[in-house]
Amino acid sequence: MPQLSLSSLGLGPVAVSPWLLLLLIGVSWLLARVLAWTYTFYDNCRRLRCFPQPPKRNWFWGHLGLVTPTEQGMRVLTQLVATYPQGFKVWMGPIIPVIRFCHPNLIRSVINASAAIVPKDKLFYSFLKPWLGDGLLLSAGDKWSRHRRMLTPAFHFNILKPYMKIFNESVNIMHAKWQLLASEGSARLDMFEHISLMTLDSLQKCVFSFDSHCQEKPSEYIAAILELSALVAKRHQQFFLYIDFLYYLTHDGQRFRRACHLVHDFTDAVIQERRRTLPSQGVEDFLQAKAKSKTLDFIDVLLLSKDEDGKKLSDEDIRAEADTFMFEGHDTTASGLSWVLYHLAKHPEYQERCRQEVQELLKDREPKEIEWDDLAQLPFLTMCIKESLRLHPPVPAISRCCTQDIVLPDGRVIPKGVICHISVLGTHHNPAVWPDPEVSTTPFALTQRTSRRGHLWLLFPSRQDPGKGGLCLRWGRVDGCRGLGMTVGRRGTL
Numbered sequence: 237m238p239q240l241s242l243s244s245l246g247l248g249p250v251a252v253s254p255w256l257l258l259l260l261i262g263v264s265w266l267l268a269r270v271l272a273w274t275y276t277f278y279d280n281c282r283r284l285r286c287f288p289q290p291p292k293r294n295w296f297w298g299h300l301g302l303v304t305p306t307e308q309g310m311r312v313l314t315q316l317v318a319t320y321p322q323g324f325k326v327w328m329g330p331i332i333p334v335i336r337f338c339h340p341n342l343i344r345s346v347i348n349a350s351a352a353i354v355p356k357d358k359l360f361y362s363f364l365k366p367w368l369g370d371g372l373l374l375s376a377g378d379k380w381s382r383h384r385r386m387l388t389p390a391f392h393f394n395i396l397k398p399y400m401k402i403f404n405e406s407v408n409i410m411h412a413k414w415q416l417l418a419s420e421g422s423a424r425l426d427m428f429e430h431i432s433l434m435t436l437d438s439l440q441k442c443v444f445s446f447d448s449h450c451q452e453k454p455s456e457y458i459a460a461i462l463e464l465s466a467l468v469a470k471r472h473q474q475f476f477l478y479i480d481f482l483y484y485l486t487h488d489g490q491r492f493r494r495a496c497h498l499v500h501d502f503t504d505a506v507i508q509e510r511r512r513t514l515p516s517q518g519v520e521d522f523l524q525a526k527a528k529s530k531t532l533d534f535i536d537v538l539l540l541s542k543d544e545d546g547k548k549l550s551d552e553d554i555r556a557e558a559d560t561f562m563f564e565g566h567d568t569t570a571s572g573l574s575w576v577l578y579h580l581a582k583h584p585e586y587q588e589r590c591r592q593e594v595q596e597l598l599k600d601r602e603p604k605e606i607e608w609d610d611l612a613q614l615p616f617l618t619m620c621i622k623e624s625l626r627l628h629p630p631v632p633a634i635s636r637c638c639t640q641d642i643v644l645p646d647g648r649v650i651p652k653g654v655i656c657h658i659s660v661l662g663t664h665h666n667p668a669v670w671p672d673p674e675v676s677t678t679p680f681a682l683t684q685r686t687s688r689r690g691h692l693w694l695l696f697p698s699r700q701d702p703g704k705g706g707l708c709l710r711w712g713r714v715d716g717c718r719g720l721g722m723t724v725g726r727r728g729t730l
Contacts, residue, residue, distance in 0.1 A: 280653070284325055284651065287335060288325065289324060290302070290320070296329070298332075299326035299328070300327075300475055302326065314674070317662045317667075321338065321669075323659075332655070334656070334657055335650060336656075337657070340669060343658050345642060345643070351376060351377070351380075354638055354656070355376055355636065355637060356374065356637075357655050359478065359637070359655065363471050363472070364563075366493070367464050369553075372557065372560055374560075386541040387541070396608075397608045398532075407434060409434070409451045413451065414430070427577060434570075435566040435569045435570045439561070443535060456498060457498065463495045503558050504555060510536070511539065511551075534561060572630045575624050575628040576620065597614065631660060632660055633657050633661065635658075636655070636656045639653075
């Protein structure tokens with residue numbers, strides 16, 4: 237009787253290829269990751285059921301495109317806030333849940349958590365990374381704290397005061413353009429475009445001490461900044477292009493890359509030229525020369541800044557901060573000013589009262605230009621600005637990602653890894669926070685209302701309080717109030 241053996245069954249020793257073993261390990265690891273992600277995804281879906289959700293536009297796209305950066309999109313958001321006053325859940329595509337908060341009681345739970353628990357959301361802010369680098373807007377942790385301390389002197393009021401002359405010159409150029417267009421019979425103009433060029437003109441002079449005459453003739457650098465801003469906003473609405481590899485294969489991605497190179501080359505050239513000036517003059521001589529001209533620009537402050545250990549910023553760090561300031565400083569100020577002028581045009585009685593206030597302040601002065609100390613002497617104009625900022629905040633939302641579970645006051649839990657959108661615009665239009673939120677009441681009534689309810693600025697001290705982090709607010713407050721005062725103080729109706 238023949239004996240059975242393993243070799244006769246084909247089960248004898250087999251020589252396993254090391255590549256086959258590596259492939260098996262790799263496939264096993266990938267399968268384990270997929271299973272872990274799948275479990276986490278379905279667990280989060282289960283835990284997020286306590287958050288209300290508006291109907292999806294599409295089973296695959298989710299709520300993408302529901303709230304667009306248009307007038308119609310603002311109406312949709314207002315309706316959603318009225319329906320879900322505490323907040324709601326939306327889906328960015330099939331697998332990315334986002335919780336949108338629009339009530340102070342829930343917002344506090346997120347913003348009061350430490351930066352380690354609710355860091356800046358990398359998904360949305362990463363679109364700006366190739367352009368802005370590790371500036372204050374995108375950096376975090378120790379690097380953010382170090383740069384924040386080093387940049388604070390650049391926004392001291394004593395440094396901002398001499399900029400008033402530059403601001404006035406830029407506004408006068410814009411007004412001269414408007415008068416020319418009016419004399420030629422132009423009945424309307426794109427207000428945001430003109431104001432954006434004015435704010436960029438001011439910024440380029442104050443950041444780089446460079447006059448490109450961008451309000452009077454095309455500027456390649458200014459055009460690149462405007463193009464980058466538009467491309468970033470457009471990419472937010474295109475789910476598949478969230479992946480960098482795919483985005484840079486598109487025409488928009490190539491345009492974005494070219495514009496980044498142009499902006500970086502300009503900033504690098506200014507930094508290198510300024511570095512060559514410093515050693516030849518010496519720091520003391522350089523500061524004396526600047527004191528005579530009464531202007532110390534942003535690049536100067538960055539080049540001279542040192543931390544507690546005496547270390548200076550690298551050229552890459554300086555470029556990141558300068559590019560960040562050009563982006564954040566022009567866009568928010570231009571948006572805020574445009575909306576204020578829009579609201580004053582809709583309310584001619586308030587417009588006339590603002591005009592009278594400015595003209596009374598400047599009646600015995602020649603030239604009729606607003607100076608630093610005048611900013612505190614325009615209470616009615618300031619209240620109109622605040623009401624406009626409530627109705628249309630320049631920064632409509634803030635995005636954060638939870639690194640651990642966050643328990644809300646009502647007992648609901650935001651799971652780890654979920655993105656939170658703090659809707660500033662939604663909170664300002666929330667009927668549970670503001671009675672008749674769409675009605676622009678008299679500014680004095682607004683002051684009484686905010687004293688009772690508490691202004692939303694109190695919710696965002698790091699964004700709005702100059703003493704706690706709102707560096708660009710100081711710039712926007714000076715540039716915006718001065719620009720608006722110079723505009724409404726002229727004769728004529730918006």
